[in-house]
Amino acid sequence: MATVTAPRATLSAEERKVILGSSLGTVFEWYDFFIYGSVAAVIAKRFFSGVSPSYGFIFALLGFAAGFIVRPLGAVIFGRLGDLVGRKHTFLLTIAVMGTATFLTGVLPTYETVGVLAPVMLIVLRMVQGLAIGGEYGGAATYVAEHAPKERHLPTAMNRHTRGKRCSSNRTCCQSTCGKTLQRSRSSLLKICPA
Structure with missing residues (x-):
């Protein structure tokens, strides 16, 4: 082939x-x-x-x-x-x-x-x-x-996190991405430093 x-x-x-x-x-x-x-x-x-x-x-x-x-x-x-x-x-x-x-x-x-x-x-x-x-x-x-x-470049910086897919609202996509990032950071910190 x-x-x-x-x-x-x-x-x-x-x-x-x-x-x-x-x-x-x-x-x-x-x-x-x-x-x-x-x-x-x-x-x-x-x-x-x-x-x-x-x-x-x-x-x-x-x-x-x-x-x-x-x-x-x-x-x-x-x-x-x-x-x-x-x-x-x-x-x-x-x-x-x-x-x-x-x-x-x-x-x-x-x-x-x-x-x-x-x-x-x-x-x-x-x-x-x-x-x-x-x-x-x-x-x-x-x-x-x-x-x-x-x-080779994306139309806007706000759409970067969608990996080329369009969202109905940039704000919604950005909030969900930021929320996921914060959640991952929090869980990683809790694994390292348990309460």
Whole structure:
């Protein structure tokens, strides 16, 4: 019995460019978060030297967290901007914002030079970086999805859980899917940690 395989779809030059650009942008933006986390001890000594080393390290990690806290706000701001002016322009803007904030973080004066203004500027720049990555991450995923071949992506995110089947109400399907997920999570937790 002979098997027939479907011809493999190749990516166009435009699709490859979109995927490469989105991937490089995401790598560039997450690289900064990786670097900050890796050198948090050094940042604690340079920017939080007015307190004990333990507190300085905790404050450096809180500065790391500041970038994550504002990510949803960045997704909202840059997501709306992407809807208005286009994903490509918004994507380039987020990369420029991230690059500028990263450069300014690299040339910040230390605590010994300007005092308490140094950690304040550091936290503000971390928050700007968080805004940029919040907008870039969702924007890049949306940009790639918009350039995917029509047969390879689903019409809406709400219908994703139906595996291609239509529901009479997206809300009903979403509620039943969420309910099933919560029920499975609860039963799994009860197996691990009996009451």
